[in-house]
Every structure is written in C-alpha cells, then in structure tokens.
Amino acid sequence: DVVLTQTPVAQPVTLGDQASISCRSSQSLVHSNGNTYLEWYLQKPGQSPQLLIYKVSNRFSGVPDRFIGSGSGSDFTLKISRVEPEDLGVYYCFQATHDPFTFGSGTKLEIK
Amino acid sequence: EVQLQQSGPEVGRPGSSVKISCKASGYTFTDYVMNWVKQSPGQGLEWIGWIDPEYGSTDYAEKFKKKATLTADTSSSTAYIQLSSLTSEDTATYFCARSGAAPFAYWGQGTLVTVSS
Numbered sequence: 001d002v003v004l005t006q007t008p009v010a011q012p013v014t015l016g017d018q019a020s021i022s023c024r025s026s027q028s029l030v031h032s033n034g035n036t037y038l039e040w041y042l043q044k045p046g047q048s049p050q051l052l053i054y055k056v057s058n059r060f061s062g063v064p065d066r067f068i069g070s071g072s073g074s075d076f077t078l079k080i081s082r083v084e085p086e087d088l089g090v091y092y093c094f095q096a097t098h099d100p101f102t103f104g105s106g107t108k109l110e111i112k
Numbered sequence: 113e114v115q116l117q118q119s120g121p122e123v124g125r126p127g128s129s130v131k132i133s134c135k136a137s138g139y140t141f142t143d144y145v146m147n148w149v150k151q152s153p154g155q156g157l158e159w160i161g162w163i164d165p166e167y168g169s170t171d172y173a174e175k176f177k178k179k180a181t182l183t184a185d186t187s188s189s190t191a192y193i194q195l196s197s198l199t200s201e202d203t204a205t206y207f208c209a210r211s212g213a214a215p216f217a218y219w220g221q222g223t224l225v226t227v228s229s
C-alpha cells in the first residue's frame with residue numbers, strides 16, 4: 001500500500017501568518033492516465049472532513065485562494081497564506097492513484 | 113444542493129452486525145460513486161471502499177473485505193454499509209462521501225458505531 005507521510009504532525013501558527021504542510025508518498029502518484037490524484041482535506045473539530053484541493057493544485061468550489069497546493073511525483077505541499085481562525089483543524093493528504101486509496105496521518109494546524 | 117444524510121448512532125454487541133444508511137439528495141444518485149471512510153476515536157481516516165450505484169460494482173480495501181459490505185438502493189437513493197462480526201476495533205465514526213472532482217467531494221455527517229456488550 002502507498003504510505004503518505006505528512007509533516008509536521010502539528011503546526012503552531014500565528015493568525016495572519018503562512019503555514020506549510022508537506023506530504024511525501026512512498027511511490028509516485030502519477031497515474032497511468034497522466035493525472036496525479038493527490039488531494040487535501042480539512043477536518044475542523046467536530047465536523048466531517050471537507051475537500052480543499054484535488055489533483056495536486058485544483059481548489060474545490062468555494063475554497064479561498066489562500067489555499068495553494070503544489071508538487072509532483074511523490075512530493076507535495078499545501079500552503080495556507082494569511083491563516084484565519086476558520087482554517088484551524090486537521091489537514092489530511094490523500095491519494096487515489098493506487099488501490100487501495102490511502103490517507104496521510106494528518107497535520108494539526110493550531111494557534112501558537 | 114448535494115446532501116448526504118446518514119442514519120443515527122448504533123450500538124452493536126460483539127459478534128453482531130450493524131447496517132448504516134446514507135440517503136442522497138440534490139443529484140442523480142446513479143451518476144456518482146459513493147465511498148465509505150472510517151475514523152476510529154481520536155484517529156485518522158481510512159478508506160473502506162466504494163460502490164457504483166448504477167451497476168452495483170464495488171471495490172474494497174483489503175483490510176475491510178471481510179468486514180464491510182456495501183450496497184445501494186437506487187429506488188430510494190440510499191447507500192448502505194453493513195459491518196459484520198463486530199469487535200471493539202470497529203468502534204468508530206463511519207462517513208459516506210460522494211465522488212465528484214475527487215473521490216470525497218461531498219460528505220455525510222458521520223455515524224458513530226459503538227461496539228459494547
């Protein structure tokens with residue numbers, strides 16, 4: 001199975017600052033069709049997860065442009081600029097290139 | 113508006129089975145795959161599997177092949193997951209999630225399953 005390693009485990013931030021989360025895969029996430037199925041989800045406390053980014057860098061409907069996904073192959077990053085209180089929670093990367101689909105272990109974005 | 117309404121919390125005895133529902137609205141049920149995700153208490157997320165409601169075809173993560181059974185009723189636009197031979201390891205919140213731009217574009221609110229004697 002593909003292992004997604006997220007760092008850091010916790011990211012203390014000051015509101016208004018930038019945060020960055022890394023997601024590294026145990027193998028390339030480039031599908032045979034040329035797409036890279038790497039996504040980012042945010043789970044706010046007590047809520048269901050919500051989709052932020054799909055296929056590495058595409059923001060889902062309604063997601064602010066403060067969220068920027070990047071990367072290729074097996075190395076990916078989510079950057080959140082100008083962190084707001086509503087951004088706090090646990091971020092998960094996820095891959096749907098290889099079966100079984102797998103999640104990273106999560107990064108908790110918290111107030112410093 | 114896409115909505116996924118899951119059934120309420122369940123308590124199951126060890127060795128028994130439970131069945132959770134996920135009623136879809138706001139779109140054509142057979143047009144999108146439905147996934148299921150497990151979240152153990154205080155833990156991360158695990159993909160269980162998906163079902164294509166139009167054809168009834170399914171795919172499961174190996175770990176869940178003997179634990180979960182996914183079905184769908186197109187007449188009521190409802191997807192189901194049945195968990196069998198319950199153990200304490202099955203105590204978790206289970207989410208349905210509809211595909212779209214990504215496998216989990218839309219999520220249900222989650223259903224807590226507690227295994228207890």
